[in-house]
Amino acid sequence: xxxxxxxxxxxxxxxxxxxxxxxxxxxxxxxxxxxxxxxxxxxxxxxxxxxxxxxxxxxxxxxxxxxxxxxxxxxxxxxxxxxxxxxxxxxxxxxxxxxxxxxxxxxxxxxxxxxxxxxxxxxxxxxxxxxxxxxxxxxxxxxxxxxxxxxxxxxxxxxxxxxxxxxxxxxxxxxxxxxxxxxxxxxxxxxxxxxxxxxxxxxxxxxxxxxxxxxxx
Amino acid sequence: xxxxxxxxxxxxxxxxxxxxxxxxxxxxxxxxxxxxxxxxxxxxxxxxxxxxxxxxxxxxxxxxxxxxxxxxxxxxxxxxxxxxxxxxxxxxxxxxxxxxxxxxxxxxxxxxxxxxxxxxxxxxxxxxxxxxxxxxxxxxxxxxxxxxxxxxxxxxxxxxxxxxxxxxxxxxxxxxxxxxxxxxxxxxxxxxxxxxxxxxxxxxxxxxxxxxxxxxxxxxxxxxxxxxxxxxxxxxxxxxxxxxxxxxxxxxxxxxxxxxxxxxxxxxxxxxxxxxxxxxxxxxxxxxxxxxxxxxxxxxxxxxxxxxxxxxxxxxxxx
Numbered sequence: 001x002x003x004x005x006x007x008x009x010x011x012x013x014x015x016x017x018x019x020x021x022x023x024x025x026x027x028x029x030x031x032x033x034x035x036x037x038x039x040x041x042x043x044x045x046x047x048x049x050x051x052x053x054x055x056x057x058x059x060x061x062x063x064x065x066x067x068x069x070x071x072x073x074x075x076x077x078x079x080x081x082x083x084x085x086x087x088x089x090x091x092x093x094x095x096x097x098x099x100x101x102x103x104x105x106x107x108x109x110x111x112x113x114x115x116x117x118x119x120x121x122x123x124x125x126x127x128x129x130x131x132x133x134x135x136x137x138x139x140x141x142x143x144x145x146x147x148x149x150x151x152x153x154x155x156x157x158x159x160x161x162x163x164x165x166x167x168x169x170x171x172x173x174x175x176x177x178x179x180x181x182x183x184x185x186x187x188x189x190x191x192x193x194x195x196x197x198x199x200x201x202x203x204x205x206x207x208x209x210x211x212x213x214x215x216x217x
Numbered sequence: 218x219x220x221x222x223x224x225x226x227x228x229x230x231x232x233x234x235x236x237x238x239x240x241x242x243x244x245x246x247x248x249x250x251x252x253x254x255x256x257x258x259x260x261x262x263x264x265x266x267x268x269x270x271x272x273x274x275x276x277x278x279x280x281x282x283x284x285x286x287x288x289x290x291x292x293x294x295x296x297x298x299x300x301x302x303x304x305x306x307x308x309x310x311x312x313x314x315x316x317x318x319x320x321x322x323x324x325x326x327x328x329x330x331x332x333x334x335x336x337x338x339x340x341x342x343x344x345x346x347x348x349x350x351x352x353x354x355x356x357x358x359x360x361x362x363x364x365x366x367x368x369x370x371x372x373x374x375x376x377x378x379x380x381x382x383x384x385x386x387x388x389x390x391x392x393x394x395x396x397x398x399x400x401x402x403x404x405x406x407x408x409x410x411x412x413x414x415x416x417x418x419x420x421x422x423x424x425x426x427x428x429x430x431x432x433x434x435x436x437x438x439x440x441x442x443x444x445x446x447x448x449x450x451x452x453x454x455x456x457x458x459x460x461x462x463x464x465x466x467x468x469x470x471x472x473x474x475x476x477x478x479x480x481x482x483x484x485x486x487x488x489x490x491x492x493x494x495x496x497x498x499x500x501x502x503x504x505x506x507x508x509x510x511x512x513x514x515x516x517x518x519x520x521x522x523x524x525x526x527x528x529x530x531x532x533x534x535x536x
Contacts, residue, residue, distance in 0.1 A: 027303050029504075160307070166316075173319050174299075176307040176503060 006090045007067055010058075013091060014066070019059040022052070026164055029178040030060055036154075038065035038119045042184055043141055044154045045200050047134055048123035049162035052172070054092060056179050057121055057156055070095045070113055071121040097140070099126065107144060114148050124200060128167045134205065142196035149189040153200060155182040157207035180207045228283065231463050232405040236280070239412050243272055246419070261440050265422050271515045272415050279411065283404050288334070291388050295330040298384040301512045302326065304503045305376050312373070314365040318356045322373055325349055325381050333388035338536065341389055345382045350374060379489075379520055380513075386523040396535050399465035406465060406526075413476070414522045417453050417483040424448025433484075438491040441484070450480035465535055475529065479522055486521025490514070 022028040038061065046053060054071040061069045073079075075096040078088040088094045095113060098106045105111075110120055124137040145151060160177030182203060187196050246269050254262045282290040302323065306312050312319055325345060332341040354370055387407055394403040401409075425445025433441040457476030461469040490513060494502065503511025513520075530536045 027300070027307070163307075163313070169316065171317065171320060173316065174303045174323065175312075176303055 003067075006093070010066060010091060010093060011063055014055070014059045015063065018055060022056055022059060026052075026172065026174045027176040028052075028056060028161075028164075029176070030056075030181075031178060032060075032181045033183050034181070036060060036062060036065070036181065038062075038068050039117075041114045041117045041148070041151045042119040042154050043114075043144065043151055044069075044119065044121040044156055045124055045141055045204060046121070046156035047158055047204055048125045048128050049130075049158060050128060050165040050167065052161050052164050053123065053158045054094075054121055056158065056161070058092065060179065060181070065119075067093070068117070069093070069119045069121065072097055072110060072123075074099050074127075076100065095120070107140060110144060111147065114144065114151055120144075124197070128162075130162065130167075132162065134201065137197045137201050139193050139197055141200060142193040145187055145196055146189075146193060150186065152184045152186045153203070154184040155200065155203035155207060156180065157182070157204055159209055178209065180209070182207045228404060229400055229402050231401040232408065235401075235405060235408060235412075235460075235463055239276065239408070243269065243276065247273075261422060261426065264440075265419060267509055268415065268418055268515075271509065272412075275411060275415070279408055290391060291330055291334055294384065294388050295326055297512060298330075298381055299323070299326050300505075301384065301516065302376065302380045304505075304511045304513055305380060306373075308497050308499065308502065309372055309376070311365050311369045314362070315357050315360055315369050317360060318353060318369070318373070321352060321356055322377060325377060329381050329385045330388055333385045334392040338393070338531070341385075341393075342531075345377050349377055383520045383524050384516075386527045389527060390523075394530070394536060396465040396530070401463055401465070405463060409460070409463060410479070410522060410526050411519065413453060413457065413479055414483050414486075414518045416456070417449055417480045418487065418518055420449035420452050420480075421445040421484065424452070434488055437488050437495065441488065446480075446484055449484075450477050453477070453480040465530070471533075478525065478529070482521045482525040483518035486518040489521065490517035 023030070044057060046057060054073075058066075058069065058071065071092050071094045073088055073092065073094045073096050075098045077084075078094065079085045079096055088096075095109045097110065113120065122141050124141050125135040126138045126140075127135075129135040141153070145153070157180040158177070159180065160175060161179075163173075163175040164177060165172045185203075187199060191199070250262070250266050250269055254266045278293070282293055306319065306322070329341075329344055332344055336344075353374055357366055357369060390407050390410075391403050394406065396406075399406075421441065422445065424447075425440065425442040428444040428448060429442030431443045432439060433443045433446055454473040454476035457464060457479070458469050458473040461472035464472050464475070466472045466475060494500065501510030502513040505511045509515065527536070
């Protein structure tokens with residue numbers, strides 16, 4: 001019962017309110033290179049600049065797959081208080097990973113979901129970085145991919161989201177930005193973890209629009 | 218038939234006449250320039266075809282907005298102003314500083330459009346140039362930082378004037394213009410100004426293409442020629458003189474003078490946006506409509522002719 005209510009709330013919030021809000025008011029353009037399909041498990045990887053990122057990606061997931069896509073959030077940040085915990089569960093439908101060494105296998109929950117053919121949204125940078133800069137990628141996704149080689153990755157580039165709501169700011173302001181979905185692909189099994197991580201970084205960067213040409217700083 | 222249409226839509230007869238005339242002209246232009254572009258494509262030609270398409274969109278929007286009742290027109294105009302402002306602010310790197318002030322910059326839009334409809338002429342004309350001038354500075358001072366202070370104040374204030382002050386003039390015309398003895402009403406005046414501004418762009422291109430020798434502003438826009446400008450200005454003056462009975466001016470001569478000035482301001486508006494884009498180092502302000510750029514790429518001349526028209530009407534005592 002709780003799950004059904006949560007699902008309906010998510011549909012209403014994401015499709016009914018958030019997507020039009022992002023598009024009309026904040027000025028986010030959604031661009032796709034292929035039709036989004038989460039029939040089989042996928043890991044959506046994206047650069048991370050603000051809290052808007054995960055919400056914007058979730059907005060684009062078709063309703064029939066919405067229950068199957070889970071953003072991966074940091075346990076120490078989102079599960080700190082009961083309030084954020086409920087919000088993260090209900091609205092984001094999220095799973096958590098521990099960034100510290102609190103648990104033996106921090107990715108256990110993610111693995112369980114991948115086994116069920118569900119999809120994950122992971123920000124390999126691990127934390128929100130500065131707008132326009134890509135930080136060093138963590139290896140979590142590559143480790144997951146080594147265990148589940150038939151899971152494909154779907155690269156996404158969030159452009160300009162750091163301006164909408166930078167780290168440490170709570171005021172969301174409109175600026176033109178875009179969410180660029182790439183093509184999903186399966187990485188070859190025999191690649192090393194480091195190679196996979198490098199390829200993912202390239203995939204995300206290849207979606208970045210041409211240098212905006214802003215000369216003036 | 219025209220009378221029937223006028224009764225149905227509560228628009229004046231002159232409005233319907235001009236509207237039908239423009240639609241006919243647009244159909245003609247679409248055919249002629251579309252074929253010309255197919256036969257001998259050139260960058261300038263493509264620009265004109267794109268401009269003609271944007272006319273169609275503007276024309277439909279105008280009709281849509283004028284036929285729907287109440288505040289709809291104001292809200293739609295305010296929304297487009299908002300999109301244009303967002304487009305420009307995105308391109309300004311300086312907005313990363315004094316981020317909290319940007320909220321007030323956006324809030325200017327609902328206030329300015331409220332004043333355009335309900336405010337006095339004074340508050341409408343003073344709100345951005347005077348009140349916002351102080352408010353932006355004061356908000357930044359409260360934020361307590363001086364880095365990029367001058368650059369932020371200068372650029373953001375200028376953008377507010379160009380976009381919010383400029384585009385809100387159309388709502389001011391729509392809601393607060395009652396010109397004695399002018400039966401067309403504000404709808405017709407707006408339609409004519411938008412149309413004449415766009416037509417002026419095409420005239421400049423045509424005169425420049427056939428007679429153009431001397432570049433008017435080689436650094437800012439290499440397509441513009443002195444001959445193109447003069448030819449368009451006098452042609453537009455002849456057109457406004459011919460349409461004098463549809464314009465609110467006292468005499469045919471004044472209508473001609475208005476056409477001449479309108480053409481000049483249109484040229485400056487066009488060059489203004491070109492200079493902005495060149496300074497920013499971008500080709501288009503946005504990629505809202507693929508191939509057509511953003512809103513500001515289409516509304517360049519209008520951003521100067523609209524404020525000019527309102528100020529002209531005020532100075533000459535029509536408002």
